[in-house]
Amino acid sequence: MGASPLTPPTSPSFWRSPLRGPRLTALLGVVLLAGITLLFVTGLLSYAAYNPDLAGGVNDQTPGKGLLGFYLFNWPTGPYWLYRLTQGLHVTVGVALVPVLLAKLWSVIPKLFTLPPARSLGHAMERLSLLLLVGGALFEFVTGLLNIQLEYVFPGSFYPLHFYGAWVFIGAFVAHVALRLPRTVRAVRERTDPAPDADDTGLVALRPDPPTVSRRGALGLVGAGSLLLLATTAGQSIGGWWRRTALLAPHGGRDPGSGPNGFQINKSAAAVGIREQDTGADWRLTVEGGGRRVRLDRAGLRRLPQHTSALPIACVEGWSTDNQQWGGVRLRDLAALVGFEGEPPGVVVESLQLRGAFRRAALSAQQVRDPRSLLALRVGGAELSADHGHPARIIVPGAPGVLNTKWVSRLTFGEW
Numbered sequence: 157m158g159a160s161p162l163t164p165p166t167s168p169s170f171w172r173s174p175l176r177g178p179r180l181t182a183l184l185g186v187v188l189l190a191g192i193t194l195l196f197v198t199g200l201l202s203y204a205a206y207n208p209d210l211a212g213g214v215n216d217q218t219p220g221k222g223l224l225g226f227y228l229f230n231w232p233t234g235p236y237w238l239y240r241l242t243q244g245l246h247v248t249v250g251v252a253l254v255p256v257l258l259a260k261l262w263s264v265i266p267k268l269f270t271l272p273p274a275r276s277l278g279h280a281m282e283r284l285s286l287l288l289l290v291g292g293a294l295f296e297f298v299t300g301l302l303n304i305q306l307e308y309v310f311p312g313s314f315y316p317l318h319f320y321g322a323w324v325f326i327g328a329f330v331a332h333v334a335l336r337l338p339r340t341v342r343a344v345r346e347r348t349d350p351a352p353d354a355d356d357t358g359l360v361a362l363r364p365d366p367p368t369v370s371r372r373g374a375l376g377l378v379g380a381g382s383l384l385l386l387a388t389t390a391g392q393s394i395g396g397w398w399r400r401t402a403l404l405a406p407h408g409g410r411d412p413g414s415g416p417n418g419f420q421i422n423k424s425a426a427a428v429g430i431r432e433q434d435t436g437a438d439w440r441l442t443v444e445g446g447g448r449r450v451r452l453d454r455a456g457l458r459r460l461p462q463h464t465s466a467l468p469i470a471c472v473e474g475w476s477t478d479n480q481q482w483g484g485v486r487l488r489d490l491a492a493l494v495g496f497e498g499e500p501p502g503v504v505v506e507s508l509q510l511r512g513a514f515r516r517a518a519l520s521a522q523q524v525r526d527p528r529s530l531l532a533l534r535v536g537g538a539e540l541s542a543d544h545g546h547p548a549r550i551i552v553p554g555a556p557g558v559l560n561t562k563w564v565s566r567l568t569f570g571e572w
Contacts, residue, residue, distance in 0.1 A: 171266040174364035175374050177349035178357045182340045184260040191253045196326050198246035205231045205239050205556050211504050211518035217315035233526040236553035240470035244393030247474025251389045255381035285331040292325025304473040306406050392475040416536025417544050419477045425542040428509035435547050445569030448494040460485045465528040471557035482551045483534035487524045491569045500524050501570030508563040517559045528553045
């Protein structure tokens with residue numbers, strides 16, 4: 157790395173790698189430009205899928221978002237696999253980009269030590285965008301990776317941290333692309349890097365060490381690392397046999413057991429304080445709205461018309477199940493019990509769980525009216541297990557997993 161123990165990293169002669177240069181940096185930058193754009197778009201779609209403006213913000217984990225929610229729209233119920241696709245891409249591509257991001261940071265690290273810090277106003281803006289870009293990228297990738305591994309060691313909630321961090325990062329990203337795009341295009345078109353004395357990027361080593369690997373080999377190594385991460389992550393979203401390859405996913409490679417309830421969960425009954433007596437014979441479902449209230453036990457729910465839906469569960473961590481055969485009562489039929497027939501409104505769903513995010517969740521009128529939306533009592537012909545939401549849970553096509561509320565205790569239609 158260094159020319160001598162006395163050479164500081166602020167000296168251009170400190171950096172001796174023969175691999176660094178504008179062409180390598182530009183090639184890595186082009187990959188990140190495409191990948192990060194995809195991550196940002198799918199991240200926005202993931203946020204929209206939570207329908208954060210419903211019911212006065214019941215689903216909103218990012219209060220005070222203001223203009224940052226300008227694009228929000230009513231998330232559709234079809235195709236039913238939409239959230240499974242968009243969030244699977246978001247997580248899988250994000251993981252696969254880690255080697256590219258690290259290689260890109262390595263390729264430009266000499267610029268972080270350039271003196272003077274700012275030679276002009278334009279240079280100062282570029283340095284500021286670089287600082288926000290590097291800090292924002294590390295923050296977003298680190299919090300995202302911790303989230304998909306269910307390791308919440310950072311202070312505060314993941315949702316606002318990742319949401320606001322993404323907007324800061326993308327602002328710096330857009331500014332950096334605007335400032336560097338002409339140089340990037342020129343570097344990609346050139347077959348070789350300029351000589352050190354003709355290099356205006358500060359990346360070409362003045363006195364390079366002998367190479368131990370070619371630049372093509374270095375790019376191949378980065379690409380191989382990305383492919384390895386892709387292969388050990390994507391299975392959690394693809395499903396089927398490929399789920400066995402999801403070695404880096406907390407749910408994808410784990411054996412969930414056998415039988416109709418033998419598929420992934422994101423939280424167990426014990427983890428959220430659900431006790432056996434809470435879901436026993438005394439359990440009742442309260443359905444209310446329009447000034448009416450109905451209370452139903454399990455027998456009463458079974459006497460209502462029963463329907464089935466084949467739907468997956470897809471979670472923000474990127475994992476999803478295959479289609480499961482759910483059985484239960486349509487949400488629109490439950491709305492009819494309190495007078496909302498024909499075109500029922502949205503509903504606020506409350507869970508028995510006493511702690512954790514989304515113990516209350518709102519569903520739109522469009523979601524309630526979809527004939528596949530159920531208060532599920534069974535899966536695969538069997539009663540729901542405790543961890544899968546016994547005695548009743550919500551199943552809605554296309555909705556994030558946290559909106560498919562488990563251990564349902566109350567449905568409130570149209571009261572907002």
